[in-house]
Amino acid sequence: MADRLTIARPYARAAFGQASKDGTLAAWSEVLARAAIAVGDPRVRALFGSPKVTDEQLAGLIADVAGPGLDAKGRNFIRLLAENKRLPFLPEIAQIFDQLRAEAERVVDVSITSAAPMGEAEQQKLVAALERRFDRKVRVKADVDPSLIGGAVVRAGDLTIDGSVKARLEKLARQLTA
Structure with missing residues (x-):
């Protein structure tokens, strides 16, 4: 688990930094939570590493599930995770993001x-x-x-x-x- 958190931490911090700057912490928190749930679905997990599904298709699927609160920066973030094979780490990214948000909001x-x-x-x-x-x-x-x-x-x-x-x-x- 520690290795997964170590990998997820820089992505969570980057997302948190962007959301803080834009004043969209709550929206990003919801979007990341929905994306993390989608990634946890066994049917979605089966697509990771599949030669039939491109990174772009995976990113699009997760972005669609994440919902209407996902702006262009959020879509780019999901695409970056897909390109770097980090979509499976979305639950940890969402968890760390929420910890950072709670700390910032005291x-x-x-x-x-x-x-x-x-x-x-x-x-x-x-x-x-x-x-x-x-x-x-x-x-x-x-x-x-x-x-x-x-x-x-x-x-x-x-x-x-x-x-x-x-x-x-x-x-x-x-x-x-x-």
Whole structure:
């Protein structure tokens, strides 16, 4: 995976630089996401390396799937990826692009898994606390996992805050059996 990210990084940075300059970060993010999904399709993957399909045809297919938000610069970017045999790296390029965008927009994606659905006021209070802690705007993805018994688990990048009853009980069990 590290090699794929290493190959994808310069392309993602180039796309991010162009999108930043043009003020089209959101549009490029959507287009790259759709193109990455297309590249993940087994039928499209089967076309890579096929002598019957030219780079231009592949680029056209991916550009058409990417949708109407793809401008001339975006089409050139897709064509460049096709010519350099880098279309299979579109999922990683899209991932890195979104990381660069989140950094530039000072946004952090947070996953909150709770034992029961959180109320709106409860979630807003937690989001406000996380925004203070990270000094960034927080985008939340909330899930429910009844096996947590109570509390919640918050994940943001490499950081995990486990405030679940399940984790506390497991810790207590380890201490009692040690």
